[in-house]
Amino acid sequence: SQTIHQWPATLVQPVGSPLSLECTVEGTSNPNLYWYRQAAGRGLQLLFYSVGIGQISSEVPQNLSASRPQDRQFILSSKKLLLSDSGFYLCAWSVGTDNSPLHFGNGTRLTVT
């Protein structure tokens, strides 16, 4: 069966520090991969999605970046965190091209202090 792992579960980082959040998927090949952010009391904002290795689409210009070094690995990064980067970050995957449902990880709670 397919599983998704996202870590760490919680993270407290000072302003200006770098960020690296990792997400891996097991049990499927060539998944579509997504990073969403959920700010407190708000809905989900699509940050990045990828349909294959090295193929990253960015939805919102900001100080975050994403990379997909392997088929089932998706990394969210920042060189210098801002206070406004605080939030709940969710990785998700789907397969195929027919609007399949997304499968989410348990999320990372990031607090920038």
Added chain:
Amino acid sequence: GDSVTQMEGPVTLSEEAFLTINCTYTATGYPSLFWYVQYPGEGLQLLLKATKADDKGSNKGFEATYRKETTSFHLEKGSVQVSDSAVYFCAGANNNDMRFGAGTRLTVKP
């Protein structure tokens, strides 16, 4: 661009009450529509889906019907339980681009 609008919360109900959470979408063509549920501290889980007009998705007593004429996908449950307390998200997908509503927090009191 495509967007999803859902009823703002929070919604507080007593156990066994009837639930409706409204959702409407704006999209080119006919997107697939979904309801997801998020329990505290967790990621989202798929609750139900519908892929074309007049389809009805159902799961765990929840239902939603894809209404093309009103571009709606309202979530309903006839009798809610305390365990249904969570945040509910409506979503629409076109070409694998999944867009979410802002979420509606439901609290069910015993």
